[in-house]
Amino acid sequence: MEDTEVREVTTSAAKTNDPDGRRMQLLNYGIQTSIKKCLSAVRYARIEKVLSPIAQSSPEILKQIHKQMECQLQTNIMDEISSMFEEENISGLMNNLDKIIEETSLGPDEQAWRPSGDPSLDVLPHVYSTKLKERSSLEKILKEVEDKNRQLHEALRPRQQRLETLKKDVLKECQYWEEAAGAIPEDYKQKMEKFIRT
Known part of the structure; x- marks a missing residue:
């Protein structure tokens, strides 16, 4: 199921003319999925258990606090990740990685290099220069x-x-x-x- 979600993310991003390449889109998808899993650990039942006096007197207010806390936590995490991405130029690096992989990818008739089993022969191209x-x-x-x-x-x-x-x-x-x-x-x-x- 996750593979189909990944394909949907990359194809939907390609349709919307997203400037980010495939690997950047996959990274964003992985981060969003991780954030969702982290936030799912912040369950209302746990907060209700810790703050049981407030939950008994005004459960609606506690539910609102829980939702606000979830939203604020998600916003803070996303802001922090976005600033890290901008500082380290992750988007540009991932897009460059996409270009490098496209340029170096083999054609349908080409075979990838594999070691022959004789190290002295395998090392020749590396020591040639x-x-x-x-x-x-x-x-x-x-x-x-x-x-x-x-x-x-x-x-x-x-x-x-x-x-x-x-x-x-x-x-x-x-x-x-x-x-x-x-x-x-x-x-x-x-x-x-x-x-x-x-």
């Missing part, structure tokens, strides 16, 4: 390192060329001295070695 960020930052670091290496290589190239020319010069000098040493007669070499040792 993080992995992409990590990859881009690593690519940036790699590019910086490669640029630095290129600069160092370019700075070392003139030194390497200088060392190559020096090596060639030294080899030429060594070859020259070897040729000069080869031209000295053998007996003269022996005399020089004796002279150096003494």
